[in-house]
Amino acid sequence: MSLAVVDHLDTPMLAIALSIGAYLAGMALFRRLGSPGWCPPVLLASLLLAAALKAAGIAYVDYRQGAQWLMLLLGPATVALAVPLYQQMHHIRALWRPLLVCLPVSTVLAACYALLIAWALGAPPELLASLAPKSVTAPIAMGITERLGGSVPILMGGLLITGVAATACVSLFGRLLKITDQRLLGLALGINGHAIGTVRAFELGPTAGAFASLGMTLTGVLTALMMPLAWRLASMLG
Amino acid sequence: MSVLRGFLWLSLLWLAGDLVVSLGDLPLSPGVVGLMLLTTVFVLRGRMHEDVAAAAQPLIMLLAMLIMPGVVGVFWVLDQISGHWLAVGLALTLGTLLSVASTLWLMRRLLPATPSEVIATAQDKTS
Structure with a gap:
């Protein structure tokens, strides 16, 4: 059933929402674990995001296409x-x-x-x-x-x-x-x-x-x- | 509004960087050229632009999230480096060990212990 829902959500907004959600969840988990120095929070967040993508049956290529909109901000952020x-x-x-x-x-x-x-x-x-x-x-x-x-x-x-x-x-x-x-x-x-x-x-x-x-x-x-x-x-x- | 004005400046500087890169056929990323242009503007003016600083802070805090779409891809390319685990592992760990040792050794010889800096270090410890 989850697959059917995802198929209907053919919009970059899904990738953006997933990224922000995983980031916030990763940060929360990082603090819960006592902010370990050997494990950067972005790694935790990425693990959560990868798990979510696998669970929802979203191919990385499709996710990345949607996430491009988010990554556009990397340009001004570098400046x-x-x-x-x-x-x-x-x-x-x-x-x-x-x-x-x-x-x-x-x-x-x-x-x-x-x-x-x-x-x-x-x-x-x-x-x-x-x-x-x-x-x-x-x-x-x-x-x-x-x-x-x-x-x-x-x-x-x-x-x-x-x-x-x-x-x-x-x-x-x-x-x-x-x-x-x-x-x-x-x-x-x-x-x-x-x-x-x-x-x-x-x-x-x-x-x-x-x-x-x-x-x-x-x-x-x-x-x-x-x-x-x-x-x-x-x-x-x- | 201040953040929005700052964001407009950052976007325009990125576009300027993009223009420089494509006109000059330079092997650089537009963001880095924009970074250097903006630093030059600050240095020439002798101070920072309030609006730009207001927009820069939230963007920099978001950096970790903005790189996540790239980081996640790691889990899909692991099979690509399966034959080169040792090369990748040693290059990253041993290479980093060597470069940290070199930096510390070099900086220790070159960095003068100026009085003002000693005070600054002492202040860090007490605070």
Whole structure:
């Protein structure tokens, strides 16, 4: 019977309602579980949404077509990241010299380590293109992967794992090396762990959070500027 | 109304980004170009646009929901990477471990401990 109802609802509004409902339910479940750091709320929400789609017999392609209307907002939302970036501008002015060196190097390394490991283990080019922007915040990373010819769903899975791994690694190294400088921890979280790392940084304190969102946005912009060009060069050479 | 005006600005900047990308045949996403244009406008004006800030905040809070349609797709593509589990797993975990270590090492050498920042850190701890 549920199938018959869904067949009648041939409108993007269904996909939009399902997305919003699953998001709110996922957030509620996340709080109910005590906000675990290893499990980003968006993963819970996506699991709920996937279960709902399977139960209702909706194909992912159909859902995605309707959800396109929602994803249109990603465009202006990406532009909106200029606001937190500008709010951190005084940090950029004060520390432009170390940032100028560290950010490009860290950004390139974050992509290169993953690409080299995956390439050495025989991953095909399409998979490499999906993993390349793994440390970049999702709205920017989606644009990059589409330009490189990768798969957005694989990228999203990679982003989730990277975010959780980066958060775990920063706390591990922070304790081992006795790093207490909030700026350092924040930058490491934002550069390597995008939005998931930034959320964790805000739990450490406002300074860590500010530096994480700074690192996240600059990493995103730098990768978006450099990676498609590097990719074009690499494919011309290869 | 302030939010609506801000949203109009964000949309126009995205469209400007799209125009730059297609005219210049650039391998960039329009959103990133719009982000850079808007940051430049803020820097040139020396302050933020109130309306844009009012529209930006709710949009950024919605980001997690806006990427969900992409995230859900993971469950439908798992069979595509079935032959490359090890490559994907190691690239993501070991790659991230290495890049976190590199960032921390590099920043530790480069970041000066300025007095104002030490105070800021101390304030974070007390608050």
